[in-house]
Amino acid sequence: MASGGNGGGGRVIRVLNVAEKPSVAKAVSGILSRNQGGGMRVRDGRSRYNKIFEFNYTIRNQPCQMLFTSVTGHLMELEFDDRFRKWHSCDPLHLYDAPVRKYVPQDKLDIKRTLEEEARGCQWIILWLDCDREGENIAFEVLEVCRQANHNLNVWRARFSALIDREIHQSVQTLVQPNQLFSDAVDVRQEIDLRIGASFTRFQTMLLRDAFVLDFATDDRNLVLSYGPCQFPTLGFVVERYWEIQAHEPEEFWTINCTHNFDEGSATFNWMRGHLFDYTCAVTIYEMCIQEPTATVSKVKQQEKLKYPPHPLSTIELEKRASRYFRMSSEQTMKVAEDLYQNGFISYPRTETDCFSEKTDLRTMVQEQGGHPVWGSYAQRLLDPQSGLWRNPSGGGHDDKAHPPIHPTKFSAGESRWSQDHHRVYELVVRHFLACVSKPAVGAETTVEIDIAGESFFACGRVILAKNYLDVYRFESWGGSVIPTYTFGQQFIPRSLTLDSGVTRPPPLLSEADLLGCMDKAGIGTDATMHDHIKKLLDRFYAIKDSSTRFSPTKLGEALVMGYDDMGYELWKPYLRAMMECDMKAVSMGTKRKTEVLETCLQQMKACFLDARANKGKLFEAMAIFFERSNRSSGGEQQVVGDVVRRCGLCLESDMVLRQKPDGNFMVGCLGYPQCRNVVWLPGSLSEASVTENTCTSCGPGLVYKIQFRFRRLEIPPNYSAQHIGCIGGCDDILRQLVGICGTGSRSSSNTFGRGRGNPTASSSAQRGNSRAQGSCAYCRQTGHLSNDCPSQASRSCTARSQEVDLQNGLENLQSLVIHVERLAICALPILPATGEESSFHVNHGSAIFSFGKIPSVEVSAQILLRPLAAEEVVVAKVLQIPVVCHLCQQQVNQ
C-alpha cells in the first residue's frame, strides 16, 4: 500500500476507523493502542452506544492519529418512495416497478451525524466492517455518508476474521479496497426481498383478513398476513412435515430375531429380510425356522473400519451440536458464542466455512491448549510426532470467504464470570477443533451371516483398535459389541428364535434443530437470521411451538400454504430463495451484473404475482376450509353452494353438492370437507352447471342427480355439443372425454406430496409401494381419493379394465421394471422373494417372465406394484413366474 497523497512526510494524519458494532471498535482499538505511546482515550459521539476511541498508531511508517467509532449493523434501509408507502396508495402490482431509495432511518441519524462530523477532520477512512457480503454493503453505506461530508477521503478496507492481536495488526498493515461486487449482491437481495415481500404481504392481507373470522387474533383488523421469501419456506417445512404425519397410516410388521449364547455373553442375529408386513408370510417362515433351527455359518467377513472426526465447525454445526450435546437452544448458543467472540476466546461465530485455509497456523492454536487441566495432555500428545495422532483437517466443502471455521483464539481454563453455558460452548469449540486435527478412530468389524432353514440372519461385532480423536471428543462414541469368533460352516442351535412385531410410525413434528437443519440445507436465511424467521412464524400466528419445542402449523399457516399449493405454486418451497442466493453469488463473483439479475428476477416474480392474483380463488377456498366467512367481507368472493348431486360414497355421511369456486371452475364436493375430501372436478371448459331433478338409471348406490352442463363453445372440440345433460356417477363417457380433453378446474396433480388429504380408506399398500406417495387418483388424475375409491367410477370393473390396459401397455413398453412384492400368499415352500438380490428378467407382451436360473419352478402369487426401474433399485422378486396382480384393482392383468 502506498502511503497516499494525504500522508506525506512524517506529518501525522487523522484516520477515521469504522466498525460494524461498538464492541469491535473497542476491541480493535484496544489491540492497536496497546504498547503505543499515548494510550487510548474514549469520548462520546452523538449516539450514546457508539463511542469514539482515540489513539496513535503507525501504518507502514506513517504516523496516524486514529479515531475509532462504529455503526450498529446497517446504517441505511431500503424503502419505496413516499407515494407508494401507504397500503392503499397503489395496486400492489406496482410495487415491482415503484421507485425505491436508501435512507438513514430516524434511529440511526445520530450515528450518521457522528460519522459526518468526524469524517470532516480526517484524511483517511478505514472500514472495519465484518468481512462478509453484508459487511461490505454496510461499508458502502458508511462511505456514502462520510464522502458527502468529506470528498477527499482516502478509502481503505481492513480484512480480519478474528479479534486477536496478530490478525488485527496484520490487517491494518495490509489494507485493501472495499469490494463493490459483494455490496452489489446485497443491494440485489434487498430490493428483491422488499418488492416481493411488500407486494405479496399487501395482497394476501387485504384479500383475506377481512373476509374471514380469524378467531385467534384479538384485533384482526391490525393483523398482517405477511409473506417473505424466507419466512414462507420456513413455514413450508413445518406444514410439510405436519401433512406427512397426518398422511401416515400405522402398519404392523413382523420380524424374526435370533440370539446365540456363548461363554462371555450373547450375539444377536437380525433377519436379512428386515421385516415383512404380512403375518401369514412371516409366521410361515418362522415355523420353518423353528422346525429346523440349526444355524449354519454361511459367511464371515472381517474389515477394518474408520470413524472420521467431524469437519471444522460452522455456525449451524455449533448450534446443532450444542443442542444435541447440551440441549441448549440455538439462540442461547449464539448469544454465548457472541460473548466468547467479543472477549477474544473464540473466532467469529457466524461462519459458513468448514475448512481451514492452508495458511492457518493450526499447530500454534493446538499448542495454546497444552496447559489445560483436562484436555491439555491430549493437545500435547497431538503435537508429539511420535504419537502419530496428527492429521491435517479435512474440509466439508463450504467456504464463505469471510470467516474461518469457529476455533479457539485464546486459551482459557475457565473464567470466573463465565456461566455454565460459556464453559460448555468453549469446551465444545476447543474439543471440536482438537478433534479436527486428529486421526480417525480405528475399529475392527466382523460380520457373520448364518442360515436357518434357508433363511439368512446376520450379526455385527466391533472392537475399537485406536480411539484417536474420540479420546478428546467426548461427545461422540462408537458403540462396539463383541461377538465370538465364528468359522465358515460352523453350526449351532440358537438360544432364542422369536417372531416379533412392530408398527410403522410417522416422523415426529419438526424440532427447532430439525427446522434449522432444513433451513440450512435449503439456504434459507443466514446464521444470524434463522431464528428471526422461526420467531416470525409464531408472531404471525402461522405456527406454534409445543411444550417439547416442536413446531406445528396453525390453521392460518396451513391454509396459506394449502392455498398456494393449490395454485400449483411453490412459493412456500425453498427453491425461490435458493435461486436468488445463486444469483447473488454470481453477482458477488462478477459473473452476472447487478442490473441483469434484478431485472430478470423481478420480471419473473411479477409474472408470478399476477398469476397468483388471478388464482386467488384457491387461496380463498383454502381459507374457507378452516375459517368462517366474515360478514364484513369486501365481497366478490362468494362461493356458490349448489344443490345435492348424490350421497357421498366415500364417507357415507354427507351429501355431495355442485359448487362453483371463486375462480369460476365447477366441482362436486362432499359437504363433509375437510374431514372427507371426496371431490369430482368438472371440465375446465364449463361455463354453467346446474343440478336437474332427473336421476341416473344406471349409477348408484342411492340417487345420482343429473347435471345440466353448458360448455364454452371455443374450448371444446366441434363434434361435442355445448349443451349436455350428464351424470358424474361414472356412466357418462362424454363427460369423461371432455375432462380428458379440457382438463379440470383442479390444480395439477403431479406436483405435491400427499398432504394428509388421502382418504382413510386409501390403500396403504399402494402408498407404501410407491416411494413418492401420490395424493391423486391414477384413474381420473384428481386429488382427494385414490384409484380404488375413485368416485367417478360406477364400479370396480371399470377401473380394473382401465388399469389392465394401462399396465399391459406399460409392460410392452417398459424395458425394465421393479417388482415390489407387497403381499405374498404362499403356494409352495420354501421359495420366497428375498430382498436385496439383483436379477434380470424380460417382459413379454403382458406377461412378465422372470428368469433366475438356480431357483426351481414354484408358483407364488403376489400383489405387486409395477413402475420404472430407478438406477439404484434392485429387483426383489425371486420366483419363476408371478401372476401380475394390479395393486389398485386387485385383478390379475397378465393372464
Next chain:
DNA sequence: GCAAGGTC
C-alpha cells in the same frame, strides 16, 4: 401495517 439483513 409489508421483506431480510445488520445490530443494541
